[in-house]
Amino acid sequence: MPGMPKRFYAFFTLPTMLAFTLAFLIPFLLGIYLSFTEFTTVTDSRWVGISNYVRAFTDDRNFLNAAVFTVKFALVSVVLINVLAFSLALLLTRKLRGTNLFRTVFFMPNLIGGIVLGYVWQLIINGVLINFGVDITFSASYGFWGLVVLMNWQMVGYMMVIYIAGLQAIPTELIEAAKIDGANARQMLAGIKIPLVMPAFTICTFLTVSNSFKLFDQNLSLTGGAPARGSAMLALDIFSTFYGRTGYEGVGQAKAVVFFLFVALVVLLQLRYSRSREVVN
Amino acid sequence: MDRQHRVRDGLTSAFLALLAALYLAPILIVLVNSFKGRFFISDAPFALPTARTFVGLQNYLSGIAKTGFLQAFGYSLFITVFSVATIVLFTSMTAWCITRVRSRTSSLFYYLLVYSMIVPFQMVMFTMSKMANVLHLDNPVGIIVLYLGFGAGLSVFVFSGFVKSIPVEIEEAATIDGCNPIQTFFLVVFPILKPIYITVAILNTMWIWNDYLLPYLVIGSNYRTIPIAVQYLQGGYGSRDMGAMMAMLVLAIVPIIVFYFSSQKYIIEGVVAGAVKG
Numbered sequence: 385m386p387g388m389p390k391r392f393y394a395f396f397t398l399p400t401m402l403a404f405t406l407a408f409l410i411p412f413l414l415g416i417y418l419s420f421t422e423f424t425t426v427t428d429s430r431w432v433g434i435s436n437y438v439r440a441f442t443d444d445r446n447f448l449n450a451a452v453f454t455v456k457f458a459l460v461s462v463v464l465i466n467v468l469a470f471s472l473a474l475l476l477t478r479k480l481r482g483t484n485l486f487r488t489v490f491f492m493p494n495l496i497g498g499i500v501l502g503y504v505w506q507l508i509i510n511g512v513l514i515n516f517g518v519d520i521t522f523s524a525s526y527g528f529w530g531l532v533v534l535m536n537w538q539m540v541g542y543m544m545v546i547y548i549a550g551l552q553a554i555p556t557e558l559i560e561a562a563k564i565d566g567a568n569a570r571q572m573l574a575g576i577k578i579p580l581v582m583p584a585f586t587i588c589t590f591l592t593v594s595n596s597f598k599l600f601d602q603n604l605s606l607t608g609g610a611p612a613r614g615s616a617m618l619a620l621d622i623f624s625t626f627y628g629r630t631g632y633e634g635v636g637q638a639k640a641v642v643f644f645l646f647v648a649l650v651v652l653l654q655l656r657y658s659r660s661r662e663v664v665n
Numbered sequence: 666m667d668r669q670h671r672v673r674d675g676l677t678s679a680f681l682a683l684l685a686a687l688y689l690a691p692i693l694i695v696l697v698n699s700f701k702g703r704f705f706i707s708d709a710p711f712a713l714p715t716a717r718t719f720v721g722l723q724n725y726l727s728g729i730a731k732t733g734f735l736q737a738f739g740y741s742l743f744i745t746v747f748s749v750a751t752i753v754l755f756t757s758m759t760a761w762c763i764t765r766v767r768s769r770t771s772s773l774f775y776y777l778l779v780y781s782m783i784v785p786f787q788m789v790m791f792t793m794s795k796m797a798n799v800l801h802l803d804n805p806v807g808i809i810v811l812y813l814g815f816g817a818g819l820s821v822f823v824f825s826g827f828v829k830s831i832p833v834e835i836e837e838a839a840t841i842d843g844c845n846p847i848q849t850f851f852l853v854v855f856p857i858l859k860p861i862y863i864t865v866a867i868l869n870t871m872w873i874w875n876d877y878l879l880p881y882l883v884i885g886s887n888y889r890t891i892p893i894a895v896q897y898l899q900g901g902y903g904s905r906d907m908g909a910m911m912a913m914l915v916l917a918i919v920p921i922i923v924f925y926f927s928s929q930k931y932i933i934e935g936v937v938a939g940a941v942k943g
Contacts, residue, residue, distance in 0.1 A: 393762060393770075396761065396850070397759050399813070400813065401774060405814070407793060408789060408817075409777070418792065426792065488933075492922070493688070495932070505691065507710050510707065511694075584941075591940065598785050651783055
């Protein structure tokens with residue numbers, strides 16, 4: 385419909401674009417501007433150049449520690465979640481009895497919110513650790529593995545249903561042909577299932593990468609960053625910088641810009657890499 | 666099927682059953698603990714209630730009173746239902762329009778919306794909540810506008826992917842029959858988009874119902890949604906009422922499970938469709 389009159393075009397796009405501009409676009413641009421200023425509210429901002437960016441890295445080690453923690457967490461979670469989800473998807477596409485029930489159960493945790501999940505796992509993990517006289521705030525590595533377990537519990541079922549859809553979309557002729565040619569289970573997996581499930585792999589790595597890097601709610605409720613921000617990820621570190629102490633709003637906003645650029649870079653690289661591995665039909 | 670296969674399938678099923686039990690265990694443990702006295706939870710979360718530790722519904726009553734859970738449930742329901750309805754209506758209109766009208770403005774809108782999905786919330790949380798204050802959007806009605814703005818990226822993306830697959834001839838026929846674009850959209854396109862409405866509605870419901878930080882920053886001081894009510898119980902260190910916490914976790918999970926089992930098929934299919942388009 386190339387010649388839609390302007391008033392109709394406005395009718396269809398204006399409500400969304402107006403809300404988008406107010407809720408996202410203006411705050412986004414204002415956020416970039418404020419990262420170069422010192423402020424406590426938007427109106428009292430004073431230009432300070434790149435000093436917020438320098439302070440984000442030099443005032444203390446919180447931001448760098450959080451970055452290291454986040455990258456490690458993302459690597460471990462993305463690999464574990466995808467391996468487990470794909471393995472479960474293979475088991476659940478073998479037409480066993482009860483497949484639907486299992487699928488329902490494994491997917492369920494994904495619907496529960498991050499804050500609630502954090503407190504559920506805090507109870508379980510502390511219940512185990514109390515036998516050793518400690519709790520999850522004892523060491524940052526407890527918080528790390530706690531978050532890994534939580535994230536797997538939440539996301540494996542979600543990724544699994546996407547892999548199942550991918551596996552079910554493989555043409556049966558291909559499987560039949562491979563069987564006739566005498567392919568064994570391993571050859572079938574390496575030669576047919578894995579290459580043809582690559583589009584699902586792209587989606588799943590995208591979702592796990594971006595969810596792992598942006599994780600906030602689960603981090604806040606499971607450990608709150610304890611001990612002493614040792615288990616704080618980037619999103620939580622930025623939140624604490626903003627709202628934890630006055631005079632640090634500009635530093636918080638500068639950290640947020642760095643965080644955004646970092647997430648954008650990782651996501652775009654990941655998409656380019658896994659798209660290049662998809663089989664082109 | 667030969668014997669070897671049967672044994673293997675039996676073992677696989679047994680393994681999956683065990684795993685399913687492990688999956689459900691954390692929620693069941695919270696449920697059991699919600700009936701125990703507040704001082705008998707942290708020390709022995711895996712113990713069943715005994716005559717001494719069982720407190721009936723006391724945790725539920727105190728938790729509801731402390732957090733204002735019933736109001737929180739009302740706010741969560743109101744905000745989720747109206748935000749999702751607003752999002753699906755307006756973003757489907759936008760997605761259809763910018764997919765069909767190929768112009769510079771359309772592709773600018775599309776790329777702005779799609780790239781906004783990458784941006785972490787922390788990037789805009791401060792400026793957005795200030796904006797909400799200035800514009801008086803810091804209430805359960807105004808927050809709907811913010812959700813429309815934030816949800817637009819994913820929703821327009823999913824709708825656009827689907828609109829591209831609808832043959833444009835149907836709409837051209839409607840135009841020849843004398844429909845204006847508004848009639849074409851609501852009488853012709855809208856019914857075809859129905860399955861994708863369910864997908865977009867489910868994706869947004871899961872997000873908004875569970876969202877914590879946006880409502881906390883924008884309306885949290887006056888109105889508590891369920892995640893804010895749960896987090897509110899955390900309180901200062903050491904002062905937390907574990908009994909009330911367990912009861913609130915159960916009450917937060919129950920509506921989700923009811924929703925899930927009532928429309929499980931749509932949820933899983935919707936999430937898959939959303940991911941595959943996305």
